[in-house]
Amino acid sequence: MNILVCISNVPDTTSKINFIDNDxxxxxxxxxxxxxxxDEFGLTKAIWMKDSNNADVTVLTVGDSSADAILRxxxxxxxxxxxxxxxxxxxxxxxxxxxxxxxxEVKYDLVICGRESIDYNGGLVPGLIAGYLDYNFVTNCVSxxxxxxxxxCSREISGGIEVTESDLPLVIGAQKGLVEESDLIIPNMRGIxxxxxxxxxxxxxxxxxxxxxxxxxxxxxxxxxxxxxKPDELDKLIDLLENEAKVI
Numbered sequence: 001m002n003i004l005v006c007i008s009n010v011p012d013t014t015s016k017i018n019f020i021d022n023d024x025x026x027x028x029x030x031x032x033x034x035x036x037x038x039d040e041f042g043l044t045k046a047i048w049m050k051d052s053n054n055a056d057v058t059v060l061t062v063g064d065s066s067a068d069a070i071l072r073x074x075x076x077x078x079x080x081x082x083x084x085x086x087x088x089x090x091x092x093x094x095x096x097x098x099x100x101x102x103x104x105e106v107k108y109d110l111v112i113c114g115r116e117s118i119d120y121n122g123g124l125v126p127g128l129i130a131g132y133l134d135y136n137f138v139t140n141c142v143s144x145x146x147x148x149x150x151x152x153c154s155r156e157i158s159g160g161i162e163v164t165e166s167d168l169p170l171v172i173g174a175q176k177g178l179v180e181e182s183d184l185i186i187p188n189m190r191g192i193x194x195x196x197x198x199x200x201x202x203x204x205x206x207x208x209x210x211x212x213x214x215x216x217x218x219x220x221x222x223x224x225x226x227x228x229x230k231p232d233e234l235d236k237l238i239d240l241l242e243n244e245a246k247v248i
Contacts, residue, residue: 001055004108005043006099007074008036008117009067019217026217035070038114042174044184045144046112047078053146056080062089062098068200075195076187087205091212092124100132101206108169115139115173130171138164142177
């Protein structure tokens, strides 16, 4: 079985976020980047499948050389090969089409993406890949078992869990539940040393034009000071709600 795990290079949520160029671009200076958590759940599941399904695992990202560090981490976790498509990841459409161009050349039985990235939370790339490739697609995936060319998946839906069965090839949108946080693999020294011997291939991009661009970023407004009203000051509360908050 040939598995592709798509990896996003995202800012650590503890990083201080700033914008430049009149708030039109994200400022990467001083920001720590990590593997997108939903992607890491998918990668861990893929590593587990190496033995159970005799699988080869390739990780892929669309980005510049700054993403090489997380690809090396993926190799240390247990991936067999890493690929970087050398271009800026601008929007979901161009990113997914770059990945699809690669998938048209190298056939994969299973493509694992995170259901969404924690920076833009668009959740578009997995579905677009499946649509362009005409592969079966299951998002919000919390369980996956493959036997005899059939994939049995469970996914979160509103109010419950849906169980589906489909043929391969398949694209899934992974999330917590596919594996748990306690299951995530921390690279050890042996894995780090072996990662240095594994291939990290850089592919030229097809330079597919983005269909959307970021116009402007805004930080959330700072929360106003909280006013505490004593239980016996009902008239004061009503006055504030009516004249200051203007909600009644």
